[in-house]
Amino acid sequence: MTAMTLSLPIDPAANELLNRNALALVLGLVLDQQVPMEKAFSSPYVLSQRLGHEPDAAELAGYDPDALVALFAQPPALHRFPKAMAARVQEVCRVLVDRYDGDAARLWSDAADGRELLRRIADLPGFGKQKAQIFLALLGKRFDVTPEGWREAAGGYGDPDAHRSVADVVDADSLRRVREYKQQMKAAAKARSAPA
Structure with missing residues (x-):
């Protein structure tokens, strides 16, 4: 993977793993829900530390489910829902094995x-349209994965001037702007769902 500018305010070794290991990047996106992005994108590195090596998709796909849950739940837990997210990681890894020979980078390299x-x-388990667009924007903006029409497919997340997601985080200021955007979206959604 071409290392670009993904630089989150996390352990430098966790950033380095995300920048060179396609599976770690995919797993960071898998875990990026209902936890701070720093937690989600640090967890692939913490998982590697707990295993004593960097796992591949085939290993995680075939891992004993209860043992994987135990790794996820070990304090500090890798996610606030360790059982559900351990299962989701296995589901995603099984798709990577079945469709891409276990090579996470093939998800995008020959699209x-x-x-x-x-x-x-x-098509990955747990990836709706919005999450898929965020991942596409992340690949395009930070990893130079730019197949024809990628910005359009990424929707607003592909906008070069956006501050909407992890795809736009390059420093503390951009992280602050992304957080402000997310708070505005939450407030707007809450206002829409409030009884009249």
Whole structure:
């Protein structure tokens, strides 16, 4: 993977893993829900430390489910829902093994265009349209994965001036702007769902 500018305020070794290991990057996205992004994107590194090595997709796909849950639940837990997210990681790894020979980078390396890449990402367990668009934007903006039409397929997340997601975090200021955007979106959603 071409290392670009993904630089989150996390352990430098965790950032380094994300920048060079396609599976770690995929797992960071898998875990990026209902926890701070720093937690989600640090967890692949912590998992590697707990295993004593960097796992591949085939290893995680075939891992004993109860043992994987135990690794996820060990304090500090890798996610606030360790059982559900350990299962989700296994599901995603099984798809990577079945469709891409266990090579997470093949998810994007031979996609014909942005629409196909978005479809491939959205086909992963737990990836809805929004999460798939965020991942596509992350690949395009930070890892130079830019098949034709990628910005359009990524929707607003592909906008070069956006501050909407992990794809736009390069420093403390951009992280602050992404957090402000997310808070505005939550407030707007809450206002829409409030009884009239």
